[in-house]
Amino acid sequence: GENVEQHPSTLSVQEGDSAVIKCTYSDSASNYFPWYKQELGKGPQLIIDIRSNVGEKKDQRIAVTLNKTAKHFSLHITETQPEDSAVYFCAASISFNKFYFGSGTKLNVKP
Amino acid sequence: NAGVMQNPRHLVRRRGQEARLRCSPMKGHSHVYWYRQLPEEGLKFMVYLQKENIIDESGMPKERFSAEFPKEGPSILRIQQVVRGDSAAYFCASSVGREDIQYFGAGTRLSVL
Numbered sequence: 586g587e588n589v590e591q592h593p594s595t596l597s598v599q600e601g602d603s604a605v606i607k608c609t610y611s612d613s614a615s616n617y618f619p620w621y622k623q624e625l626g627k628g629p630q631l632i633i634d635i636r637s638n639v640g641e642k643k644d645q646r647i648a649v650t651l652n653k654t655a656k657h658f659s660l661h662i663t664e665t666q667p668e669d670s671a672v673y674f675c676a677a678s679i680s681f682n683k684f685y686f687g688s689g690t691k692l693n694v695k696p
Numbered sequence: 697n698a699g700v701m702q703n704p705r706h707l708v709r710r711r712g713q714e715a716r717l718r719c720s721p722m723k724g725h726s727h728v729y730w731y732r733q734l735p736e737e738g739l740k741f742m743v744y745l746q747k748e749n750i751i752d753e754s755g756m757p758k759e760r761f762s763a764e765f766p767k768e769g770p771s772i773l774r775i776q777q778v779v780r781g782d783s784a785a786y787f788c789a790s791s792v793g794r795e796d797i798q799y800f801g802a803g804t805r806l807s808v809l
Binding site for chain 1: 700702729731736737738739740741744751752754755787794795797798799800801802803
């Protein structure tokens, strides 16, 4: 089955700096890549997603890039704010039936 | 429009008891997914259901675990004869259709004593 690896496991940045989280996947058939933000004690919330026919997608301070050839995708957060502090999960899906999640990145934005 | 509702939020069981976790999908959603999250880990897919049908249960342990999504009422994840290793957060997600975004509930945190 699909295997998703996520790095780094923890990331600490100063408020206003950018944060980048990277994921790789193993199955070239994967065609949908969502990113979720999980705050303590809550369920994952979708923040951005990208499909395999697109190389980049942006939504205000958040962007995702996809390199199908290398089988990796990244989350970019610019102008980070303390409220961006959370655990971020990438995921890959072949048929939307089930998502394969990365192990998570704990982002800490220091004021 | 209420989101995905899971209850209870916290559930404590002793070894050997049964645990029943409930999930009400978002209004208009007929697809439900269950995931398990161990501490400090990502979510692991368990089962995908449509109304009255199990579509994919490849992530479900073969014994003690079962899931249903009846025509009326919430989806139920049932764990029989719980063991300490079942302690985890169980998340439910729902989607409108087969190829649509999954929205997650707040989860049920199961503790087995």
